Amino acid sequence: NAGVTQTPKFQVLKTGQSMTLQCAQDMNHEYMSWYRQDPGMGLRLIHYSVGAGITDQGEVPNGYNVSRSTTEDFPLRLLSAAPSQTSVYFCASSYLLPGGAGEQFFGPGTRLTVL
Amino acid sequence: AQKVTQAQTEISVVEKEDVTLDCVYETRDTTYYLFWYKQPPSGELVFLIRRNSFDEQNEISGRYSWNFQKSTSSFNFTITASQVVDSAVYFCALSEANTDKLIFGTGTRLQVFP
Numbered sequence: 081n082a083g084v085t086q087t088p089k090f091q092v093l094k095t096g097q098s099m100t101l102q103c104a105q106d107m108n109h110e111y112m113s114w115y116r117q118d119p120g121m122g123l124r125l126i127h128y129s130v131g132a133g134i135t136d137q138g139e140v141p142n143g144y145n146v147s148r149s150t151t152e153d154f155p156l157r158l159l160s161a162a163p164s165q166t167s168v169y170f171c172a173s174s175y176l177l178p179g180g181a182g183e184q185f186f187g188p189g190t191r192l193t194v195l
Numbered sequence: 196a197q198k199v200t201q202a203q204t205e206i207s208v209v210e211k212e213d214v215t216l217d218c219v220y221e222t223r224d225t226t227y228y229l230f231w232y233k234q235p236p237s238g239e240l241v242f243l244i245r246r247n248s249f250d251e252q253n254e255i256s257g258r259y260s261w262n263f264q265k266s267t268s269s270f271n272f273t274i275t276a277s278q279v280v281d282s283a284v285y286f287c288a289l290s291e292a293n294t295d296k297l298i299f300g301t302g303t304r305l306q307v308f309p
Contacts (some may be wrong), residue, residue, distance in 0.1 A: 122299035181228035
């Protein structure tokens with residue numbers, strides 16, 4: 081199993097450009113999520129999904145869109161990049177357990193710089 | 196509101212020293228889950244432990260041990276006989292029942308010098 085994969089690993093954008101960060105998992109996990117990691121702030125939840133066709137906002141959703149058309153894929157779209165979106169982005173997935181909060185498996189991250 | 200506080204921003208120790216990383220959490224729920232993740236210099240996030248709020252038994256895994264105290268809302272992590280390979284950023288996280296959303300602390304950077 082490849083686990084959780086993310087592409088690209090690095091990306092530089094200009095302000096106003098759009099792009100999609102890709103995330104895929106091959107563990108048949110129902111739950112998938114996107115976090116951003118900024119210095120001194122830990123990881124913060126952007127969007128999450130509990131299954132194909134179901135998405136919801138996390139703590140910091142502004143400027144990002146997601147969709148979940150398949151169990152395996154959960155892309156994150158930046159509509160109009162801003163310097164404040166410079167960050168490291170992590171995708172994660174897990175089984176949905178009764179009562180919640182299963183172990184989440186994280187991808188290797190995408191380092192995004194917006195100039 | 197949920198919150199996780201890791202007051203220690205950075206800790207430096209010499210190899211073979213024991214070190215404890217503190218984690219204090221806030222939640223109104225009676226059912227919740229606590230996690231520790233390790234982020235080595237390579238950047239990936241490695242799961243270390245998951246503990247539910249009803250299980251206050253301390254856990255030991257090799258050189259790692261965790262002390263969960265509901266009375267003080269703490270879930271501290273101790274590394275015994277630290278090694279250079281333990282150098283990493285360690286994150287504590289909280290999730291309430293019936294949700295998989297993780298609330299992370301700001302992390303503690305541990306540097307172990309030879």
